Amino acid sequence: MAKTIKLVYNDKEYTLEFTRRTVAQMEDEGFRVRTIDETPMTAIPQLFAGAFKAHHRFEKKQVIDDIYAGIPNKEDLLGKLAEMYNEPILTLMEEPEEGDAKNVEWTASW
Amino acid sequence: MDGELVTDPLSARSNERGGGDKGRQPLLRYKKIIEDAFPFYLSIGMTPEMYWDGDATLSKFYRKAYELKRERKNEEMWLQGLYIYEALLDSAPVLNAFCKTHKPLPYRSEPIPLTEDEVIEMREKEEERKLKENKEKFKELVKELNKKFERKEDIEDGD
Numbered sequence: 001m002a003k004t005i006k007l008v009y010n011d012k013e014y015t016l017e018f019t020r021r022t023v024a025q026m027e028d029e030g031f032r033v034r035t036i037d038e039t040p041m042t043a044i045p046q047l048f049a050g051a052f053k054a055h056h057r058f059e060k061k062q063v064i065d066d067i068y069a070g071i072p073n074k075e076d077l078l079g080k081l082a083e084m085y086n087e088p089i090l091t092l093m094e095e096p097e098e099g100d101a102k103n104v105e106w107t108a109s110w
Numbered sequence: 111m112d113g114e115l116v117t118d119p120l121s122a123r124s125n126e127r128g129g130g131d132k133g134r135q136p137l138l139r140y141k142k143i144i145e146d147a148f149p150f151y152l153s154i155g156m157t158p159e160m161y162w163d164g165d166a167t168l169s170k171f172y173r174k175a176y177e178l179k180r181e182r183k184n185e186e187m188w189l190q191g192l193y194i195y196e197a198l199l200d201s202a203p204v205l206n207a208f209c210k211t212h213k214p215l216p217y218r219s220e221p222i223p224l225t226e227d228e229v230i231e232m233r234e235k236e237e238e239r240k241l242k243e244n245k246e247k248f249k250e251l252v253k254e255l256n257k258k259f260e261r262k263e264d265i266e267d268g269d
Contacts, residue, residue, distance in 0.1 A: 001165060001167060002165040002167050018166070019163050019164065019166060020144045020161060020163075020166065021162040021163050023140050023141070023144065024140070024141040024144055024145075024162075027139060027140060027141045028141070033138075033140070034138070054163070087166045087167070088140075088144065088166040089140050089143055089144065091166045091167050091168075091169045091170050092143065092144070092147045092169055094170065095170065095173075095174070
């Protein structure tokens with residue numbers, strides 16, 4: 001299952017998710033993932049708003065801004081949003097999890 | 111420098127000074143990666159809706175399924191090769207000028223067992239067939255012996 005964030009605002013449940021289409025749309029609108037470091041004040045709300053496109057594409061911008069303003073632990077949220085945003089790309093490259101464990105090799109230095 | 115405006119594109123100005131974008135890393139565009147991979151996923155059975163709007167993790171499982179399909183096809187082709195090889199060996203006497211009989215060996219009566227259950231089933235069938243064969247032989251032997259005894263008794267009675 002894809003990574004999602006669920007939140008409730010004014011008794012309405014929202015599911016935040018990125019699909020390949022919404023990632024491509026955000027890039028078309030000018031969003032670049034590396035701008036999060038350079039201009040976090042604009043890029044993070046943009047990323048947050050982009051997560052609504054998959055399931056709530058007709059939600060008003062004002063409502064999304066209000067939700068963002070009221071969210072606690074914004075730093076944690078950024079981490080989760082970034083993980084979600086990268087998922088549509090990473091899943092094009094990585095193997096299913098069951099195979100990963102078999103390839104693990106590790107050594108201790110003592 | 112005199113005619114330079116602040117509104118000039120940054121890259122054009124820096125190129126004139128010989129700097130250009132050489133030191134800059136190109137922006138990584140996710141859209142390009144997604145679009146480049148799209149035909150491959152279409153070819154392995156994903157629909158455009160699934161790829162663009164569906165659960166992103168589906169692509170991993172489609173890829174795994176594709177690998178399994180390829181493995182299965184490879185095994186099927188290997189098995190087909192085995193049948194052909196066996197058939198060639200069975201028909202070899204016909205093709206061999208120095209062979210006395212010139213009779214081909216019969217093609218295998220049943221497919222090659224693949225699973226453990228099929229192997230066990232085949233072994234049981236073979237044992238059953240051999241048992242039946244031996245039973246028939248034994249019956250024949252008993253019949254022959256009985257006939258011999260009957261003949262001996264007739265001779266003795268005649269005396």
